[in-house]
Amino acid sequence: MQKEKLVKSLAGPLLVVAVVAALWAARDRLFTTETMDDAAASSGEASSELEILELGAQARKNLQLVAKAMRPAVYWRTITIPGAVADRPGVSDRGVTSPAVGTVAAIHVYPGDTVRPGERLVTVQLFSEYLQSTQTQLFEASQEIALLQKDIDRLSAVANSGGIAGARLIELQNNVRRQETLIQAAKQELLNRGLSPAQVSQVVDGAFVSAIDVVAPPPRNIQETPQPNGRPTVAQASFIVTSDVNESLAYEVQSLAVELGQTVQAGQLIADLANHQHLYVVGHAFKREAGYLERAAQESRAIEIEFADDSAELWPASEQVFQIRHLSNSIDPESRTFDFFVPLENQSRTYEKGGETFLVWRYRPGQRVRIHVPVEKLENVFVLPSEAVARDGPEAYVYRQNGDLFNQISVNILHEDRRHVVIAGDGSITPGTFIAQNAGASLRRVLKSQSASGEQPGLHVHADGTVHAAH
Template identity: 35%
Template structure:
C-alpha cells in the first residue's frame, strides 16, 4: 500500500533546496548596489585572474584616462602651470612643511615715528654778537664732530671790553712781578725797607684775584679755556670765532652714530648781523628715533607686563602699495605719566634704531645720508599678550575664506588640493590652525596665494562643463 508524505515533512526539504539560490541572489543585489565603492579596489585583483582581450585592454586604458581626468576635475583641486604659480608668487620657497611652534597672541595699537625729545634736534645759536662771515655746510649735509659750521666776526662791546681788561690786568701783574723780583734783591742787602716789599706782594695777590675773575668772565661769555690762554699769550684780542659741531655735541655720544648730525636748516645768510642767542642752524641726529604708541586705558596692564618682561615688540610700517615692513625686536622704553582726558588714551614710547639707506661721500668732503625711518611715518605696534605652545601657525596668505569655510592648500603633483580647516586664532599677519587632523605636522602647505587658488577653483567649477563630467569609478 502506497504512502503519501505529509505537508509538514515536505516543507523543510523545499527550503533546503532554495536557500543557496536565495543567498546568491542577495549577494548579487548587494554587490550591484555597492559597486561604486568596491570596484576601484577590486580592479587590480580582477585584472590578474580574468583574461583580457585586446579590445578590452583599449577600453580599460580609456577608462583609466577618464578616471585621471575626473581626478583632475575634482572640486577640491586645481592644476597650475609654472607660469600660473609665478603669477601668484607661489614659488618653491613658499611651499613649506607644517610644524608645531609657539605662537604669541598680540594686540595692535597705532603709533607714529617721532624724534627723541632733547636729543634728536639741536639748535646752533650764536655765542656772541657779531657778523656771519662764512657758512661752511649746506642743508642736508651730514657732519662729523669737529666739522666747522660758521665763522663770526665779534662785535660784542662787553666781550671786547672784557678782553681788553684781561690784557690790561695781565700787563699790570707782569710789572708787579718784576718789581717784586727787584726789591727782593735790595731788601736782602737792607737797602729797601721790608714793608714796601710786603705791600707789593699784597698788590700781587689782589691782581691775581682780578685776573682770575676776568678769565672767568670771558669763559662765561662763551670763550673756551684755550681761547682765553691764546689771548694772554698772543696779547691780541679775540676778533673772530668759528662755531663747530664740537660746540653742540662735545661728548660725541648723543646717539649710536657717535654724534653724526644732519643740517636740517640754515637760518642765517653770509654777512648777516646776529645777536648772542640767535639761531644759526638746526641739526638733527636721526640715528635713533622713538615710536610713540597710543593705547587705551584697558591696555595699560598689558603694557606694564611687557615692560617688566622686556618682551620684544614688533612694528608694522605702513607703506603704499604693499603690506608693510615688519620691524621686530623693539623694546618698550617708558609709559607716559598721564592719560589723555579727551581720547582716554595713554602714550608710550618704543626705541627705534635707524639705519642709513644711502650714504654718499663726495670729493670735496661733503657727505649726505638718507635714513630708512623718518619722523612722521605711521606704524602699527604689536603688543605681545600670551604665548600659546605647540600650535600650527601659518601666514595669513596661506588661508582662503569662502563663506563660513576656511581652506589651506597642499601640493599634489602639478596641482593643489584644498583642505577645510578650523581657525583657532588669527591676527593681521598669522593664523593658528586647529591640530584636529585636517593637516598634520610635516604636511606641505602653500604659504601664499591661497585666496587666488580658491578663486581659481570656484571659476573652474562654474565654467564650461568638463567633457569627462559624469564619469565615476
C-alpha cells in the same frame, strides 16, 4: 443582451476611476520617494567634490606656489596700534646760540649741509662792551703779573741779605696770586663766550679779538654711567653718525635762524642742528588698551613695528629688538588717545655731490608705522600666512602638498589678522607636513573646477593612508 452591453459600457469608465483612486491613495508615498531620490542625487553630487587636486610644475610656477614643512610653534596674539616716528626730545635736535652781542658777518653753512663738531657755522662781528672789557682785564692782569714778577726777582736777593723786610716780598707774591685768579676767571669767561684757546692766548699777548666763529658743538654721549651712590646718570646723545670712518660726520643743519648782517643778542638762536640716529616710535593708543601696553612694558615683551614706505631691500637688516620704554600718563583731549614710546636706532649713509657730503636716514620723523603689541600667548599651534587659507562659508581649508597633488584639509582657526592665520594643533595638520603657504583661494578654485569636470586626478591610496599619483 442589453445587460451585457451595459456592463461592457461601464467597464471602461470604472477602470479609469479605479486607477485614479489608486494613484490618489498612493500620492504621498510617490512624492516622498521622488523627494528622497532627488535628495540622494543632490547628496551624491555634493559628495562627489574632490578632496585632492593635481597641479603640474608649470601651474605651480604660475601661481608662485610655496610649500613649507609645518612645525608646532608658540604664537603671540597681537593688537595693532598706529603710530609715527618722532624726534627724541633733548637728543635728536640741538640748537646753537650766539655767545655775545654782535653782527652776523659771514654764514658758512646752510640747511641740508652736514657739519662736524667744531666746524664753523657763522662768524659774528663783536661789539659787546662786556666782552671787550673782559679782554682788557685779561691783558692788564697778564701785564701786571709780568711787572710783579720782575719786582719779585729784583727784591729776592735783597730780601735774602736782609736789605728789606720779607713782608714786602710776601705782599708782592700775594698780588701775583690775585692777578692769576683774575686771569683764570677772564680766560674762562672768554672761552664760555665762544673764543678758542688760541684766541684767548692772542688776547694775553695784546691781540684783541673782534670777531668769533660760532661752531658746531662737540659730540654727546647717550650712556648710563653708574655713580658711586649706585644711581645711573643719563648723558645726552652722541651726535656721531657711525663708529667707523664716517664718525667725523655729525650734524645736519636743519634750519638757519639768522641772515647776513643781522644783529644778534647773546643767547639768540642761530641754527638748529639735527641728528636722527636716536629716535622714538610714538604709538597712539586708546585707554582700553592701556592694560595690554602696561603688561608688555613691565614684562619687556618684544614688539613688532611695520614702517610705511620702507625700502628694506636698500638697507642692511636691522637686528634691533623693540620694547616699550614708557607710557604717557596724559590723554589728548581731541583724539582721546595717549602715547607710548619705543626707542629706535636709525640707519644712515652718505653721498658726495659737488664736493659736499650729504646725509640720508632710513627712518625719518613723521613716517607712519603700525605697532604690533603681543597680548596673548597661544601654544602648540601652526602659523600660516593669511593667503594660505581658503574660505567657503564657515569652512576653512589649507592644502597639503605631495608632489603634484594637493590634499584639501579642513582646519580650525583660532586667530587671524591681516598677515597671519593661527591654526589649532588638533591633529588636522601633522608636524612635518608640507603645506602651501600662499594661493589658497586659487587652489580652492582649481579644486572646484576639477570637481565640476568630473575628471579624477590619477592617484592611488597606499596602505598607510598616503596618496600618490598613479604609477
